[in-house]
Amino acid sequence: MKILLNLIKYIIVILLTFCIIGLLIINIASSTILKKQYVLNKLEETNYYEEIQKLIQDGFENYIGPSGLDESVIVDIVSLEKIKEDTNTIVSNMYDGTNTELNTETLRTNLRNNIDEYLNHRKLTTSENESIEKFIDMIEEEYIINILHTNYENDIYKVINKGNNFAENVNLVLILVTVASILLILIFNVKQIAQAIANFGVAFTASGLFYIVIKIYIGIKINVQNLSVLSPAFSQAMISVVQNVLNSILTYSIILFILGVVCICIGNSIIIKNEMKKRSKKKEY
Amino acid sequence: MTKIFKATIIDIIVAFLITIITIGGIYLSLGQEIENTVQLINLVAIKKESKGITEPIKIDTEKKLLDKYPAYGTKYATIEIPKINKTLPVYVGDSLDVLKNGVGHSTSSYFPGEGGSIVYMGHNTKDQFHDFSELEIGDKIKVTTDYGEFNYTIYDMQVIKETEFDKIPIQREEEKLMIYTCYPFTALGHTIYRYVVYANLDI
Known part of the structure; x- marks a missing residue:
């Protein structure tokens, strides 16, 4: 009977460990990669907008060579604020499911004005006008490609939305199971709460160790510093996000491990001291 | 304790x-x-990580095949066109990024020495092919690669549309060099025409 009770106790401790593991990763994901404001902050931190501006300008320069126009026509046709605004629109489309299209009228107007000025406002032939319109179309497309980087905004929104819903539902379930496990451990150890503290300590230590192992595994298997996704600017932002998440995991896992060991020590020292008190009382009698 | x-x-x-x-x-x-x-x-x-220095490319002159091919975006040759006083680097690839640096080599064509069609392209800017209109039949072109020197003689020039790929045929029967650039040379904006220079390998 005692063995069975101990077995049940350890099963509940294992269940509590799983709950802590689940709660940690879900809450880290919800507060980082699944949160729009976090991603926008990371883009700002990693100078993403400035890097994209350079990339866009380099992209425009590719079209100048065959165009017969001077490089001055592509100067200042799109501002940093406009790039930020358009990038934020894309991010909103991905996180909020809005389907806002990018507005490139300002870019087209600025480019047309620059070309007119370069050509001293001379009257152009129909075919020259057509060629220049085509050139403006290509510059506009280059801008959209560099800002957008993907045609899968809607699909990304579905994944993020699913992720958020999943996190919310599973979080609730995990919280309920955690509370239930804690109550059961307390009930099983109602005569000796110190044993419950030691059991909690085992759960904290195990979950802390689990994430330490995961962090080490990822560190060995994936060279996060060399992550390369879509563009160097986007890669830098992604590296920052991934490193932040991994650092959070490591911090929490170390805290859990230390807290677990402390709870085990406290729990066991109270148990042993109580046992010694009982024995010395028995001896007196 | x-x-x-x-x-x-x-x-x-x-x-x-x-x-x-x-x-x-x-x-x-x-x-x-x-x-x-x-x-x-x-x-x-x-x-x-790039491996740094790589072994030189070798060509099997009997089979007319290279033992390995340079990576996309790398410089592997120099093209000289004495008539228009141009010596330009040749890079593998035809993207706009590659063409910014020099002459591009279409990856769907063969390499010099392989006995097939070689397609190069470049911008019609003053530092590249702006003076292509001065080229005449009989003018010489030299391509110097890491694995050998190849001399060609121009036999034709044509203006084609950018979609007329049949005018730049890829074949393996004989070595032909085809170089094209945007046309007219003073066009503004985007042009749909290309000026193609055709040259045969000097035996």
Whole structure:
């Protein structure tokens, strides 16, 4: 009977460990990669907008060579604020499911004005006008490609939305199971709460160790510093996000491990001291 | 104190065992998927370090085949067109990024020495092919690669549309060099025409 009770106790401790593991990763994901404001902050931190501006300008320069126009026509046709605004629109489309299209009228107007000025406002032939319109179309497309980087905004929104819903539902379930496990451990150890503290300590230590192992595994298997996704600017932002998440995991896992060991020590020292008190009382009698 | 220490160690060992069981369970049920995901990430999303100096390319002159091919975006040759006083680097690839640096080599065509069609392209800017209109039949072009020197003589020039790919045929029967640039040379904006120079290999 005692063995069975101990077995049940350890099963509940294992269940509590799983709950802590689940709660940690879900809450880290919800507060980082699944949160729009976090991603926008990371883009700002990693100078993403400035890097994209350079990339866009380099992209425009590719079209100048065959165009017969001077490089001055592509100067200042799109501002940093406009790039930020358009990038934020894309991010909103991905996180909020809005389907806002990018507005490139300002870019087209600025480019047309620059070309007119370069050509001293001379009257152009129909075919020259057509060629220049085509050139403006290509510059506009280059801008959209560099800002957008993907045609899968809607699909990304579905994944993020699913992720958020999943996190919310599973979080609730995990919280309920955690509370239930804690109550059961307390009930099983109602005569000796110190044993419950030691059991909690085992759960904290195990979950802390689990994430330490995961962090080490990822560190060995994936060279996060060399992550390369879509563009160097986007890669830098992604590296920052991934490193932040991994650092959070490591911090929490170390805290859990230390807290677990402390709870085990406290729990066991109270148990042993109580046992010694009982024995010395028995001896007196 | 010893009893507390022993009891603590036992509980920490239990925690280790729980961790091992959890990781073991995940590995047994999802191990293959995890490995595949890690391999995919490393293949697709991790920059590879460049190996630095590579061995020189060799050509089998009988089989007319290179033993290895230069990577996309790398410079592998120099093209000289004495008539218009141009010596330009040749890069593998035809993207706008490549063409910014010099002459591009279409990756759907053969390499000099392989006995087939070689397609080069460049901008009609003053530092590249702006003076192509001065070229005449009989003018010489020299391509110097890491594995040999190849001399060509121009036999034709044509203006084609950018979509007329049949005017730049890829074949393996005889070595022909075809170089094209945008036309007219003073066009503004985007042009749909290309000026193509055709040259045969000097035997």
